[in-house]
Amino acid sequence: MDLARIQTVAEMRELARARVPRMFFGYVDSGSWTEGTRDRNAADLGRILFRQRVCRDLRDRSLATTMAGEAVAMPLAIAPTGMAGMLWPDGEVALMRAAEAAGIPYTMSTFSISSIEQVATAASRPFWFQLYVMRDRAFVADLMRRAWAAGCRTLVLTLDLQILGQRHADVRNRLGAPPKPSLPVVAQFAARPRWCLRMLRAKSWSYGNILGHLPDVDGLKRMAEWTAGQFEPNLGHDAIAWVRDQWQGRLILKGILDPEDAAAATGLGADALIVSNHGGRQLDGASSSIAALPGIVDAVGGRIEVHMDGGIHSGQDILRARALGARGVYAGRAMLYGLAAGGEAGVARVLAILRSALDLSMAFCGHTGIDDITPDILLDPRAAGMQQGVGRI
Numbered sequence: 001m002d003l004a005r006i007q008t009v010a011e012m013r014e015l016a017r018a019r020v021p022r023m024f025f026g027y028v029d030s031g032s033w034t035e036g037t038r039d040r041n042a043a044d045l046g047r048i049l050f051r052q053r054v055c056r057d058l059r060d061r062s063l064a065t066t067m068a069g070e071a072v073a074m075p076l077a078i079a080p081t082g083m084a085g086m087l088w089p090d091g092e093v094a095l096m097r098a099a100e101a102a103g104i105p106y107t108m109s110t111f112s113i114s115s116i117e118q119v120a121t122a123a124s125r126p127f128w129f130q131l132y133v134m135r136d137r138a139f140v141a142d143l144m145r146r147a148w149a150a151g152c153r154t155l156v157l158t159l160d161l162q163i164l165g166q167r168h169a170d171v172r173n174r175l176g177a178p179p180k181p182s183l184p185v186v187a188q189f190a191a192r193p194r195w196c197l198r199m200l201r202a203k204s205w206s207y208g209n210i211l212g213h214l215p216d217v218d219g220l221k222r223m224a225e226w227t228a229g230q231f232e233p234n235l236g237h238d239a240i241a242w243v244r245d246q247w248q249g250r251l252i253l254k255g256i257l258d259p260e261d262a263a264a265a266t267g268l269g270a271d272a273l274i275v276s277n278h279g280g281r282q283l284d285g286a287s288s289s290i291a292a293l294p295g296i297v298d299a300v301g302g303r304i305e306v307h308m309d310g311g312i313h314s315g316q317d318i319l320r321a322r323a324l325g326a327r328g329v330y331a332g333r334a335m336l337y338g339l340a341a342g343g344e345a346g347v348a349r350v351l352a353i354l355r356s357a358l359d360l361s362m363a364f365c366g367h368t369g370i371d372d373i374t375p376d377i378l379l380d381p382r383a384a385g386m387q388q389g390v391g392r393i
């Protein structure tokens, strides 16, 4: 299938499903428990309607803006996602390269398959690094030092993964990095021979930032146990202050969904926060990110930038979030579908699809500059016949 013929993220998702073993597609695609919050992220975005305007000068359009003080070609970053390197050999490098070519930030996950240094070697400008505060604080401090040494200047600190939500697909598919060999697992791999052949080229098959960097965590089994025991159930403001102290660059707090938490986060020395429910992978039954966004923008009152992720599948979605006060958005699954379907070229194709629709939709709303977008481009929800369900929008 020629990637250029793919026109939507939904089509890319189907191609991804056909190209990688079931356990990895399930890992990317699934949400926690009923997957209700995952689905609500996209559904609530889709309900927001635009005002179509005419008789405007639509020449000379620009999507260029800034996110957390960094110039971006459009208000979109690639969200941090663990295990991208199981979808495509050196998948994190492919994501980083596609982001560089599109002029947007790539956020590398702590739980990447490539190491920070492997991605840095291939990068020609700084990428962003996502950090989990783990129980082994010396290891966390070392990760920050390594990220800084690799040229990262923006740290995205994830707050909503102190404990893990359950995704049924991962249990059923026996997900692991690397997967434990068993008949059902071998059968999943045998069904994707081209993926198997391609993955022979991969430089790493397990968490690259962890493997080999702790003296007593060498074997893969031992590393999986160590990682599972590292989630930090006690992650208070003191832990954020500790990170702030160690990190000289820009700091973004990820995973805030409540206005009270958002207001509290403005006093912690961060440059931005990300309204996020982790793509509906943690608290099932939580509100969608887009529904939470206006309340958080109010609570923050301009003291720090507000960003958003969750359900971004189109350029129109980026515009909707921007109109409701998000300075920029992040896409997780949309990027991973592209990666699984076609590596760097697949990610580039998804970015081109999003960019084109963002540009044209902005123009249909009567604007030529992304920085001029305000809530005024949206139809009043009551006029659009919408019932409740999108919070205060």
Ligand SMILES: Cc1cc2nc3c(=O)[nH]c(=O)nc-3n(C[C@H](O)[C@H](O)[C@H](O)COP(=O)(O)O)c2cc1C
Pocket (backbone or CB within 6 Å): 027, 028, 029, 041, 079, 080, 081, 082, 109, 110, 111, 130, 158, 254, 276, 277, 278, 279, 280, 281, 309, 310, 311, 312, 330, 331, 332, 333, 334, 336
């Ligand atoms: C497969 C997958 C892995 C993820 N891994 C991480 C991670 O390592 N760190 C993190 O902060 N967020 C992680 N996330 C959450 C994303 O950063 C982001 O919040 C979410 O994907 C946004 O929703 P979307 O997938 O609908 O775009 C992951 C999401 C997915 C889908």
